[in-house]
Amino acid sequence: MRQLVIISGKGGTGKTVLTASLAAIARNKVMADCDVDAADLHLLLAPDIKQRDFFKSGKTAEVNKDICVNCGKCREVCRFDAINDDYVVDHVSCEGCGFCGLACPAGAIEMRENTTGEWFVSGTRMGPMVHAKLAVGEENSGKLVSLVRNKAKELAEKDGKDWVIIDGSPGIGCPVIASISGVNAALIVTEPTMSGLHDADRVVKVARHFNVPVRMVINKYDLNPEMAHDIEAYCRKNGIKISGKIGFDEKIVEAMVLGKTIMEYTENETTRTIKDIWRDLEDEIC
Amino acid sequence: MKICITSQGDNLESLVDPRFGRCRYFVIVDTDTGGVEAMDNMNRDGMGGVGIRSGQMMAEKGIKAVLTGNVGPNAYQTLSAAGIEVVTGVSGTVKEVIEKYKSGGYKTSPGPSVDSHFGTQGNSPV
Amino acid sequence: MMISVASGKGGTGKTTVSTGLALSLDSPVQLIDCDVEEPNAHIFIKPEVEEKKPVHVMFPEIDGSRCNFCGKCQEVCAYNAVAVIPGNEKAGGKTLVFPELCHGCGACMYFCPQSAIKEAYREIGFIERGTFGANEFIHGKLNIGEAMAPPLIRAVKKLSGEGTVIIDAPPGTTCPVITSLYGSDFCILVTEPTPFGLNDLVLAVELLREMGIPFGVVINRSDMGDANTAEYCKSEGIPVLMEIPFDRKIAMSYSKGTPIVEDFPGYKKDFRDMYGKIKVMATR
Numbered sequence: 001m002r003q004l005v006i007i008s009g010k011g012g013t014g015k016t017v018l019t020a021s022l023a024a025i026a027r028n029k030v031m032a033d034c035d036v037d038a039a040d041l042h043l044l045l046a047p048d049i050k051q052r053d054f055f056k057s058g059k060t061a062e063v064n065k066d067i068c069v070n071c072g073k074c075r076e077v078c079r080f081d082a083i084n085d086d087y088v089v090d091h092v093s094c095e096g097c098g099f100c101g102l103a104c105p106a107g108a109i110e111m112r113e114n115t116t117g118e119w120f121v122s123g124t125r126m127g128p129m130v131h132a133k134l135a136v137g138e139e140n141s142g143k144l145v146s147l148v149r150n151k152a153k154e155l156a157e158k159d160g161k162d163w164v165i166i167d168g169s170p171g172i173g174c175p176v177i178a179s180i181s182g183v184n185a186a187l188i189v190t191e192p193t194m195s196g197l198h199d200a201d202r203v204v205k206v207a208r209h210f211n212v213p214v215r216m217v218i219n220k221y222d223l224n225p226e227m228a229h230d231i232e233a234y235c236r237k238n239g240i241k242i243s244g245k246i247g248f249d250e251k252i253v254e255a256m257v258l259g260k261t262i263m264e265y266t267e268n269e270t271t272r273t274i275k276d277i278w279r280d281l282e283d284e285i286c
Numbered sequence: 287m288k289i290c291i292t293s294q295g296d297n298l299e300s301l302v303d304p305r306f307g308r309c310r311y312f313v314i315v316d317t318d319t320g321g322v323e324a325m326d327n328m329n330r331d332g333m334g335g336v337g338i339r340s341g342q343m344m345a346e347k348g349i350k351a352v353l354t355g356n357v358g359p360n361a362y363q364t365l366s367a368a369g370i371e372v373v374t375g376v377s378g379t380v381k382e383v384i385e386k387y388k389s390g391g392y393k394t395s396p397g398p399s400v401d402s403h404f405g406t407q408g409n410s411p412v
Numbered sequence: 413m414m415i416s417v418a419s420g421k422g423g424t425g426k427t428t429v430s431t432g433l434a435l436s437l438d439s440p441v442q443l444i445d446c447d448v449e450e451p452n453a454h455i456f457i458k459p460e461v462e463e464k465k466p467v468h469v470m471f472p473e474i475d476g477s478r479c480n481f482c483g484k485c486q487e488v489c490a491y492n493a494v495a496v497i498p499g500n501e502k503a504g505g506k507t508l509v510f511p512e513l514c515h516g517c518g519a520c521m522y523f524c525p526q527s528a529i530k531e532a533y534r535e536i537g538f539i540e541r542g543t544f545g546a547n548e549f550i551h552g553k554l555n556i557g558e559a560m561a562p563p564l565i566r567a568v569k570k571l572s573g574e575g576t577v578i579i580d581a582p583p584g585t586t587c588p589v590i591t592s593l594y595g596s597d598f599c600i601l602v603t604e605p606t607p608f609g610l611n612d613l614v615l616a617v618e619l620l621r622e623m624g625i626p627f628g629v630v631i632n633r634s635d636m637g638d639a640n641t642a643e644y645c646k647s648e649g650i651p652v653l654m655e656i657p658f659d660r661k662i663a664m665s666y667s668k669g670t671p672i673v674e675d676f677p678g679y680k681k682d683f684r685d686m687y688g689k690i691k692v693m694a695t696r
Contacts, residue, residue: 009450011583012423016608037584038420038612057333059490079518092590092623097517098490136619139587142559143333146403170422170583171449174559181401193667195427195452202450205556210401223660224667250636256607257638335492335513342486342495360510367506368497 009199011170029163047122074100142174296324304355305405307337337361420612422583425632436683445551459542478528481505605637
């Protein structure tokens with residue numbers, strides 16, 4: 001059983017579109033959507049939820065105004081400016097450290113557990129999918145990503161699947177780090193722009209920092225073929241294999257509007273390239 | 287001496303739990319007296335640093351060796367600092383593990399076997 | 413006035429809009445790139461960098477000579493960032509600190525009965541400040557391998573002044589975005605009229621409503637996709653401040669790191685008009 005994550009550094013390069021397209025070709029796999037901040041994979045895979053549960057993580061302080069003696073100790077010790085002068089805790093700023101509750105001489109502060117999201121195990125026309133939704137404005141996305149990863153791996157092992165294919169998120173912070181942990185390879189989707197190359201370089205460094213092998217896909221490469229060549233040169237210089245180059249194709253958006261992956265919509269240069277990419281991944285990743 | 291085996295159940299026929307920090311039970315065995323105690327793992331739903339907490343608890347209880355499936359980097363650091371022997375890759379029933387340990391069938395692990403958050407499962411089992 | 417530019421979905425055109433806006437308004441403007449994980453605005457602005465300084469976060473350091481392994485620090489730590497290993501007949505006690513789990517709340521230091529804990533610092537990234545014309549540019553870059561962006565974002569935002577401030581936010585809807593948007597007088601949400609764009613726009617709108625920040629939408633690549641985004645804005649009473657149709661020439665210009673108003677100066681008027689509308693909406 002092998003695990004592949006699709007990341008990008010920069011947002012909007014086409015991770016989710018590619019992940020869904022690979023889902024349409026790959027056999028015997030479990031899909032995992034680890035972009036829990038702004039999950040989109042379900043828009044193409046139309047999951048039928050079979051199992052769901054709440055995700056609880058972290059705490060928020062609450063001041064009981066009946067017991068509070070207005071001494072201000074909590075406001076004094078809070079390093080996150082989360083308690084205002086009416087002794088109301090701002091849920092967004094509160095980090096749940098509990099310092100205020102421990103320091104309060106009147107015992108007026110309680111720490112309440114946050115329900116910060118929900119996770120799901122679903123069936124799709126392309127096989128099982130594990131996904132999650134972090135409530136807007138919450139933190140601890142890294143932990144929710146780890147949960148999705150673990151459930152997907154467990155499901156794949158239990159059902160004898162060959163692959164876990166993971167849709168990652170943009171950036172390089174904890175959700176990305178959690179989504180690349182322990183995978184066999186990270187496929188980086190980039191675009192032929194200066195921003196794309198700059199950001200891909202950073203995410204390559206993060207993957208290598210955590211000993212994860214990387215491969216590259218250049219998406220929309222014909223929007224600036226010269227820049228695409230620069231990216232190819234960068235890859236050669238850094239020992240990164242390019243799995244494929246996909247041209248800008250309006251049919252991808254046409255298919256998306258209909259809730260389909262391009263693999264189910266048409267047969268053209270793009271679909272052939274994506275099939276080649278999957279063949280490369282199947283043959284080369286160990 | 288006291289050793290600890292991470293377990294999915296609370297008795298000798300239970301299977302080893304492959305996780306350390308977030309395992310279901312800690313089964314503590316006194317190899318001198320033969321005494322066996324199964325402890326419910328109250329740490330397992332914690333937010334973070336669960337491996338550290340569980341590791342520290344082993345030290346507090348005077349455990350000399352931990353036998354489990356996997357140990358993450360923070361838990362490994364904590365157990366090593368306490369001078370506790372760490373054995374990973376362990377499977378089978380608790381009873382089988384005790385026998386094998388007593389006959390010297392296990393090697394100590396030189397480091398953590400998995401990355402962080404290996405055991406994160408959410409609030410209910412699959 | 414602080415105007416932030418956010419999106420929900422990545423790659424919709426936040427940096428295009430934030431840099432375009434900054435280059436269209438009368439100076440002095442402060443452009444602050446808060447996407448510390450993957451900052452891009454500097455590629456387009458090409459600022460004259462004048463200052464670079466490291467940013468640190470706090471973690472506790474144990475004074476071994478004073479620590480008696482009482483375990484109080486471990487008791488008060490909500491994150492298990494400190495573990496006290498009791499001594500035994502073979503070895504003395506040890507107090508272990510795990511800095512990457514520490515949130516810097518300071519409880520351990522406060523409650524230690526032996527005053528054995530003091531603040532230590534580790535670097536998580538750096539801030540660069542510079543100028544472009546008569547304007548100021550600030551951004552932060554998170555070190556590779558660091559998990560948490562918000563402490564660096566807070567340090568970057570501390571440098572914002574009282575004049576016109578434009579914040580380029582990261583994609584998403586969780587803590588790095590919240591930290592970037594906090595204190596804004598208005599937020600521009602940049603989207604694309606596709607199912608992904610709309611899905612994430614709805615999440616971003618929910619966030620802004622919860623934060624109580626007035627907002628409006630810019631639809632980028634406005635002629636590609638479907639009509640659902642425009643419909644959604646209309647039915648929710650969300651003002652569409654600007655539309656940028658798809659143009660391969662704009663994409664090419666962007667790919668080279670050229671700000672949109674440099675190759676397409678006609679957009680300067682659109683950005684200025686948008687700013688005029690924002691000034692009215694922000695003060696209501």
